[in-house]
Amino acid sequence: AQSVSQHNHHVILSEAASLELGCNYSYGGTVNLFWYVQYPGQHLQLLLKYFSGDPLVKGIKGFEAEFIKSKFSFNLRKPSVQWSDTAEYFCAVNINQAGTALIFGKGTTLSVSS
Amino acid sequence: DAGITQSPRYKITETGRQVTLMCHQTWSHSYMFWYRQDLGHGLRLIYYSAAADITDKGEVPDGYVVSRSKTENFPLTLESATRSQTSVYFCASRATSGPYEQYFGPGTRLTVT
Numbered sequence: 001a002q003s004v005s006q007h008n009h010h011v012i013l014s015e016a017a018s019l020e021l022g023c024n025y026s027y028g029g030t031v032n033l034f035w036y037v038q039y040p041g042q043h044l045q046l047l048l049k050y051f052s053g054d055p056l057v058k059g060i061k062g063f064e065a066e067f068i069k070s071k072f073s074f075n076l077r078k079p080s081v082q083w084s085d086t087a088e089y090f091c092a093v094n095i096n097q098a099g100t101a102l103i104f105g106k107g108t109t110l111s112v113s114s
Numbered sequence: 115d116a117g118i119t120q121s122p123r124y125k126i127t128e129t130g131r132q133v134t135l136m137c138h139q140t141w142s143h144s145y146m147f148w149y150r151q152d153l154g155h156g157l158r159l160i161y162y163s164a165a166a167d168i169t170d171k172g173e174v175p176d177g178y179v180v181s182r183s184k185t186e187n188f189p190l191t192l193e194s195a196t197r198s199q200t201s202v203y204f205c206a207s208r209a210t211s212g213p214y215e216q217y218f219g220p221g222t223r224l225t226v227t
Contacts, residue, residue: 101159
């Protein structure tokens with residue numbers, strides 16, 4: 001069965017530090033990839049997505065992610081985090097079939113201290 | 115632009131009771147989904163629906179029932195609530211064709227005592 005692995009369960013950073021959250025998936029075919037963010041007490045919001053084309057995708061709030069097909073990875077990055085980035089981050093995969101739901105990783109909690 | 119709404123936002127119920135969580139979307143999206151979010155498990159799919167009157171099981175369907183008589187509504191029923199069903203439940207929707215981006219509702223926090 002397809003799965004998504006997020007390597008870091010909890011990441012603690014100081015403001016202005018750089019961020020990289022790992023995400024790997026297990027499926028050899030065409031995939032659509034997503035990063036969602038969940039701020040405390042809120043619902044999931046889409047940060048960015050990859051479907052095709054340039055493997056480096058840019059999302060909202062200065063986030064970006066790089067799709068490396070050979071590594072089955074879609075890592076999330078931000079050069080300089082802010083206190084307001086404190087949230088839970090979920091990587092998700094859709095295996096490009098109509099009707100298939102997203103498969104989520106277990107999430108990474110990011111805590112940013114000011 | 116209401117988007118996708120869920121009700122109630124918070125619910126406390128007793129073991130054995132029937133509970134229905136409501137989900138409503140205003141985009142006329144064909145697909146709708148129910149997930150539960152638990153610490154250490156991320157989001158797990160309970161049921162999904164491709165259109166009115168078409169539903170299918172996800173990863174964790176046991177103890178849940180869904181229906182979809184209208185495109186815009188996708189209620190989730192716990193027939194006889196158990197403590198293990200204490201969770202936060204998210205409804206989501208997406209359009210028929212790609213991209214396969216899902217839009218999430220605000221969630222319902224359910225506590226079963």
